[in-house]
Amino acid sequence: MFSRLLSAVVTGVDASLVEVQCDVANGLPAFQIVGLPEKEVTESRERIRSAIKNSGFSFPARRITANLAPADLRKEGVGFDLPIALGILIAAGEIPYSPTRYLVIGELSLDGKVRRVRGVLPIALSAARQELDGLLVPMENAPEAALVEGTPIYPVRTLQEAAAFLGGNKTIEPFVIEREKLIERATSSSAAIDLREVNGQEQAKRALEIAAAGGHNLLMIGPPGAGKSLLARALPGILPPLSFEEALEVTRIYSIAGELDLGTPLITTRPFRAPHHTISYAGMVGGGHGTPGPGEITLAHHGVLFLDELPEFDRRVLETLRQPLEDRSILISRAGIAVRYPANFTLIGAMNPCPCGHLGDPLRPCTCTPHEIRRYRKRLSGPFLDRIDIFVEVPRLTREELISRPHGEPSQEVRTRVIAARRIQWDRMKDRSGRFSNAQLTPEEVIRCCVLTKGAKRLLEMAIERFALSARAYSRVLKVSRTIADLEGAEEIAEAHVAEAIQYRASDDLT
Numbered sequence: 001m002f003s004r005l006l007s008a009v010v011t012g013v014d015a016s017l018v019e020v021q022c023d024v025a026n027g028l029p030a031f032q033i034v035g036l037p038e039k040e041v042t043e044s045r046e047r048i049r050s051a052i053k054n055s056g057f058s059f060p061a062r063r064i065t066a067n068l069a070p071a072d073l074r075k076e077g078v079g080f081d082l083p084i085a086l087g088i089l090i091a092a093g094e095i096p097y098s099p100t101r102y103l104v105i106g107e108l109s110l111d112g113k114v115r116r117v118r119g120v121l122p123i124a125l126s127a128a129r130q131e132l133d134g135l136l137v138p139m140e141n142a143p144e145a146a147l148v149e150g151t152p153i154y155p156v157r158t159l160q161e162a163a164a165f166l167g168g169n170k171t172i173e174p175f176v177i178e179r180e181k182l183i184e185r186a187t188s189s190s191a192a193i194d195l196r197e198v199n200g201q202e203q204a205k206r207a208l209e210i211a212a213a214g215g216h217n218l219l220m221i222g223p224p225g226a227g228k229s230l231l232a233r234a235l236p237g238i239l240p241p242l243s244f245e246e247a248l249e250v251t252r253i254y255s256i257a258g259e260l261d262l263g264t265p266l267i268t269t270r271p272f273r274a275p276h277h278t279i280s281y282a283g284m285v286g287g288g289h290g291t292p293g294p295g296e297i298t299l300a301h302h303g304v305l306f307l308d309e310l311p312e313f314d315r316r317v318l319e320t321l322r323q324p325l326e327d328r329s330i331l332i333s334r335a336g337i338a339v340r341y342p343a344n345f346t347l348i349g350a351m352n353p354c355p356c357g358h359l360g361d362p363l364r365p366c367t368c369t370p371h372e373i374r375r376y377r378k379r380l381s382g383p384f385l386d387r388i389d390i391f392v393e394v395p396r397l398t399r400e401e402l403i404s405r406p407h408g409e410p411s412q413e414v415r416t417r418v419i420a421a422r423r424i425q426w427d428r429m430k431d432r433s434g435r436f437s438n439a440q441l442t443p444e445e446v447i448r449c450c451v452l453t454k455g456a457k458r459l460l461e462m463a464i465e466r467f468a469l470s471a472r473a474y475s476r477v478l479k480v481s482r483t484i485a486d487l488e489g490a491e492e493i494a495e496a497h498v499a500e501a502i503q504y505r506a507s508d509d510l511t
Helices: 044-054 081-091 120-127 139-145 159-166 179-188 202-214 228-237 244-257 281-285 315-320 322-327 370-377 399-403 411-428 443-449 454-467 471-487 495-503
Strands: 002-011 014-025 030-034 063-069 102-104 134-138 153-156 218-221 304-307 329-334 337-342 346-351 390-393
Touching (some): 002 120, 014 120, 063 081, 081 102, 202 471, 228 304, 228 411, 322 329
Parallel strands (some): 030 063, 134 153
Antiparallel strands (some): 002 014
């Protein structure tokens, strides 16, 4: 006999429907899975065999062929266990089944229990665009799948329960999640570190506010222990809250990567990723066996990518960031497959001024030679630094700053100003799909949006000659100036706005 069920496979951030066809025919006992399966799919044969037997069914001692169509689409993951097992039981006549359009996904244990799988959210999003009767998913994946409206979600715990449901012998109520409460959490979340907890460093805090308001990349330069890491970890707390659409996009990425915590169906805080400087190329941009998975730059989507000890990162890894910083996405090409992942993040870097970290320190003399300092700074290329909008010095704290109680502005007050500035940008770019901040302005939009006063224009002309600004650096000065003006609610960019923006390029001589 022959049976047909629907399942899905995730490629990149999207999912494609897969038809699971099972045929149980006369012949020598055999079990074969075809349709371009990866190793983890072909290994499922023994799991399926044991799960069927241990669930109280008879595994047919006949020739079994499971085809995953279309045959030219690579199939990977363990989510095909459940649909193949159900297809075999239907084709063998173990359970009655009337043709319906259910999409089935799930891994099987040897005892017949259904285990959670990766990528259920993108599968649910793809299923919502089809006319399906529902999704059968593992119980642990049900909250994640229920974030998508339009298709009933039926959670199952065991193969026996799924078989009874498809055979009409058991009723399962569709899983429902209170999306309103999740949205409320997404708009009221706060960071663990408050700017009030950071002593001193008022200039760095101001630079952090500008970076948050315009989505600008920031590099902090200062000696060890000055507070660079603490400042970076406070940035998510002053960023605007995630919209539900953004939260859904971030959750989809973490679902694919298998980093979605159990009991957390929706990520409601902006990601903060801080990879170690020993990270590999594949770990940063994405890769792995089969279809390339998302890397750190994609896991930081709509959030912050913090690179501490920036010059210590592999040069090849840093140079790979150049394209994502411009395009807000990364294309990973492998033999026979190319996957594009989103990578719209704010880059925050931190570095010492020299190898020993004490260049310019009034209390501890630098022990580095000029050659060592040049070689240290040469690890960062000019094209990479050109993509940094803001450079800021983070000096050693004074004795008074160290022993005094923190008394700065709390993150919530700064966040209020940042949200107001972002709202101005959203209104300005409401017809520009996918772009919501000044850092994302195109060259044409820079000309249209960055209107300078006469004094500001003269000052900028002087800065071009004084600092030998490249075309990209000039554009970034304009964007930062536009953000500073937005923080003040000014329509035109004044001389003071340009002066402050130029100040943040003063450290752009690292090479």
